[in-house]
Amino acid sequence: MPDRLLDDEALESSAVVANSAMNRERQLAGVNSYTRELGFNPLDWVTARIGQSPQTTIGWLDLCCGTGRCLLQAADTLARDRLDHLVTIVGVDLVDFFDPTPAPGGALQLTCASITSWSPPRRFDLITCVHGLHYLGDKLAVLTNVASWLTDDGRFSADLDLDSIRLADGRPAGRKLASALREAGFAIDTRHRRIGRNGPGVVSLPYTYLGADDRAGPNYTGQPAVNSYYAETHPPRS
């Protein structure tokens, strides 16, 4: 384990998290896009859900939304198609680098906050996090929260580098963690380094958070990222 681990407050002021070279400008579709990173077009997903549940407002939450460009493009399309009153899109990011948003009243709300302490105003049909978990300290706490923020038939999809979740001796938590996440109802796609989930759940993972290492160096994206350290705890006997 590194000799210095950061708590959330220190991590959030770290140069690695504030890094201005980070790709915060992914579009909805195309080469540098959410559709490419998630493997599906989130606006198409939301639009299909409107058709299935026309009586309710569909909620899409994007964690670590960066400039919010993808969300703005989705909100513009919904407004053009006169569907914006049927959807709420919430984007949350630690830094206020948001692209200029249209006047309030449309589908989109961009909020400057850390998702480690943010509380959602509602449950969401779709929760996305594109290359955001790499910069968080307690990644497993965020995954636990996300599971409780989904609607009954909600969907979660995010990039996750399992190698960035480490045990006190420095080893990646690896397969054992992947099994614990699967048992807790998450789907792990190791090939694409993604995590997903369908529907909510009360998640309790056998790991205690120790702190974050912002000196872990570049991860598979080529950008410096944050390793998160945990102690294994024994699951309660049933």
Ligand SMILES: C[S@@+](CC[C@H](N)C(=O)[O-])C[C@H]1O[C@@H](n2cnc3c(N)ncnc32)[C@H](O)[C@@H]1O
């Ligand atoms: C690589 S960028 C991805 C941005 C966006 N999802 C995209 O793909 O264009 C990662 C984002 O995570 C944000 N971030 C890091 N720590 C965060 C935290 N604790 N809470 C909310 N956002 C955070 C950063 O500010 C940054 O905008």
